[in-house]
Amino acid sequence: xxxxxxxxxxxxxxxxxxxxxxxxxxxxxxxxxxxxxxxxxxxxxxxxxxxxxxxxxxxxxxxxxxxxxxxxxxxxxxxxxxxxxxxxxxxxxxxxxxxxxxxxxxxxxxxxxxxxxxxxxxxxxxxxxxxxxxxxxxxxxxxxxxxxxxxxxxxxxxxxxxxxxxxxxxxxxxxxxxxxxxxxxxxxxxxxxxxxxxxxxxxxxxxxxxxxxxxxxxxxxxxxxxxxxxxxxxxxxxxxxxxxxxxxxxxxxxxxxxxxxxxxxxxxxxxxxxx
Amino acid sequence: xxxxxxxxxxxxxxxxxxxxxxxxxxxxxxxxxxxxxxxxxxxxxxxxxxxxxxxxxxxxxxxxxxxxxxxxxxxxxxxxxxxxxxxxxxxxxxxxxxxxxxxxxxxxxxxxxxxxxxxxxxxxxxxxxxxxxxxxxxxxxxxxxxxxxxxxxxxxxxxxxxxxxxxxxxxxxxxxxxxxxxxxxxxxxxxxxxxxxxxxxxxxxxxxxxxxxxxxxxxxxxxxxxxxxxxxxxxxxxxxxxxxxxxxxxxxxxxxxxxxxxxxxxxxxxxxxxx
Numbered sequence: 001x002x003x004x005x006x007x008x009x010x011x012x013x014x015x016x017x018x019x020x021x022x023x024x025x026x027x028x029x030x031x032x033x034x035x036x037x038x039x040x041x042x043x044x045x046x047x048x049x050x051x052x053x054x055x056x057x058x059x060x061x062x063x064x065x066x067x068x069x070x071x072x073x074x075x076x077x078x079x080x081x082x083x084x085x086x087x088x089x090x091x092x093x094x095x096x097x098x099x100x101x102x103x104x105x106x107x108x109x110x111x112x113x114x115x116x117x118x119x120x121x122x123x124x125x126x127x128x129x130x131x132x133x134x135x136x137x138x139x140x141x142x143x144x145x146x147x148x149x150x151x152x153x154x155x156x157x158x159x160x161x162x163x164x165x166x167x168x169x170x171x172x173x174x175x176x177x178x179x180x181x182x183x184x185x186x187x188x189x190x191x192x193x194x195x196x197x198x199x200x201x202x203x204x205x206x207x208x209x210x211x212x213x214x215x216x217x218x219x220x221x222x223x224x225x226x227x228x229x230x231x232x233x234x235x236x237x238x239x240x241x242x243x244x245x246x247x248x249x250x251x252x253x254x255x256x257x258x259x260x261x262x263x264x265x266x267x268x269x270x271x272x273x274x275x
Numbered sequence: 276x277x278x279x280x281x282x283x284x285x286x287x288x289x290x291x292x293x294x295x296x297x298x299x300x301x302x303x304x305x306x307x308x309x310x311x312x313x314x315x316x317x318x319x320x321x322x323x324x325x326x327x328x329x330x331x332x333x334x335x336x337x338x339x340x341x342x343x344x345x346x347x348x349x350x351x352x353x354x355x356x357x358x359x360x361x362x363x364x365x366x367x368x369x370x371x372x373x374x375x376x377x378x379x380x381x382x383x384x385x386x387x388x389x390x391x392x393x394x395x396x397x398x399x400x401x402x403x404x405x406x407x408x409x410x411x412x413x414x415x416x417x418x419x420x421x422x423x424x425x426x427x428x429x430x431x432x433x434x435x436x437x438x439x440x441x442x443x444x445x446x447x448x449x450x451x452x453x454x455x456x457x458x459x460x461x462x463x464x465x466x467x468x469x470x471x472x473x474x475x476x477x478x479x480x481x482x483x484x485x486x487x488x489x490x491x492x493x494x495x496x497x498x499x500x501x502x503x504x505x506x507x508x509x510x511x512x513x514x515x516x517x518x519x520x521x522x523x524x525x526x527x528x529x530x531x532x533x534x535x536x537x538x539x540x541x542x543x544x545x546x547x548x549x550x
Contacts, residue, residue: 181478181479181480181484182477182478184479185463185475185476185477185478185479188460188463188464189463189464189467189475192464192467200460200464201460202457202460203456203457203460204456204459204460204479204480205456205479205480205507206505209456209505230481230484232480275550
């Protein structure tokens with residue numbers, strides 16, 4: 001059974017891990033095909049990037065150079081589909097909410113399992129995800145408009161360049177949440193405590209300053225949200241960034257998660273706080 | 276001799292205290308009658324509020340309830356003009372850059388010494404000052420426009436209500452610094468580490484949302500500053516707030532510092548960081 005609401009035990013590592021394992025079992029069995037946002041609350045969810053070994057070293061350096069969009073919380077041995085540091089039973093070939101398959105930088109397929117296209121040279125990278133800091137924002141009483149409206153958080157490509165590493169380069173993708181300035185200041189404080197899950201925002205206010213022309217036209221399956229009186233958009237770096245980067249890097253083969261359909265890990269969101 | 280530039284030894288408590296004592300000696304002797312902003316760098320400077328004992332308890336509670344405008348860093352025994360917790364030789368009657376004298380809530384005089392009007396029932400409150408967090412901002416490479424332009428930081432009365440205590444109530448005064456959103460986010464992080472010297476900002480962006488109608492018309496002797504491309508105003512609570520509060524509280528007698536002419540203490544700015 002999948003926990004789709006708030007978990008009363010989300011500060012209990014055992015309960016969180018159990019709830020995460022239950023969610024993965026459902027996903028693995030193909031019985032859960034929605035967004036993972038409200039699944040296994042308290043558990044860290046991750047963005048997924050899977051690359052051939054000879055394309056992996058540059059990407060690992062890319063993550064190091066761009067910790068805000070690409071905060072690395074797990075990496076596998078080449079060819080090894082398991083990620084014991086994130087959960088004993090995780091099989092990355094079947095346990096992600098949904099996958100996108102890229103060939104030469106082009107998304108060519110969306111699937112629920114990649115076991116039959118797995119290769120012995122693949123390296124898995126797991127990047128922290130904003131769901132973790134959203135838990136902290138909600139616990140602090142800050143509103144999350146996309147949660148209130150029950151839509152996927154709006155995401156936008158910006159003109160904020162990543163630092164290049166080998167073939168990897170491109171613009172930073174952001175997720176956006178509307179806040180009053182008072183709440184935005186609090187949200188900046190709170191998310192600063194979570195550098196492993198994107199950390200503090202990259203921008204607030206005028207979207208055109210970061211190359212976002214129409215705030216009502218998000219990308220990557222994100223949906224528009226309402227702004228209340230006095231609210232400004234606040235933009236955080238987003239783990240979808242690598243998917244844009246792949247378009248120019250053009251690795252011959254790459255697998256990512258589908259935005260919003262993440263890897264549910266056994267780690268606790270609360271573990272991600274550095275202060 | 277007064278240290279009017281950056282002190283190379285400002286992380287040395289002894290050197291900072293010596294430089295502060297030298298500054299106070301000049302002020303006490305009436306030989307220093309300018310702004311204290313660039314004096315004894317590294318040393319905490321304080322806003323000053325002096326009240327009769329029977330008006331002091333409510334004000335102490337007011338500070339407790341309003342830690343952002345009124346972060347209390349020192350308080351005296353009734354009638355005692357000394358503040359040993361802030362510097363061995365401090366005599367509050369002569370050591371403040373300049374004083375304003377209030378009667379029944381009206382500023383009636385500005386003087387350089389209050390020894391001849393001192394009373395045995397007066398209690399001194401010292402509130403942290405933004406000079407301390409400005410040192411941290413500059414060390415982080417963030418610009419301070421009013422320093423670049425060599426003017427007094429612009430200050431504004433807002434419509435942000437303080438929490439009342441006894442007769443004390445009124446609007447929060449703010450100081451304002453222009454920043455790009457990226458720098459503002461960093462400035463929020465940095466000043467969050469300094470709750471004893473006003474802490475994180477209260478507002479950024481549209482000034483009219485906090486009742487500031489004309490950003491080019493600061494009050495309390497502050498001066499207007501330029502905005503560069505893409506910068507927004509960021510507003511911090513200001514220790515001048517009690518002077519506005521006195522106008523409505525109307526204590527029969529009150530002494531404050533003159534804005535910009537502070538008490539220079541022996542404490543180090545670096546001590547004020549909580550993280």
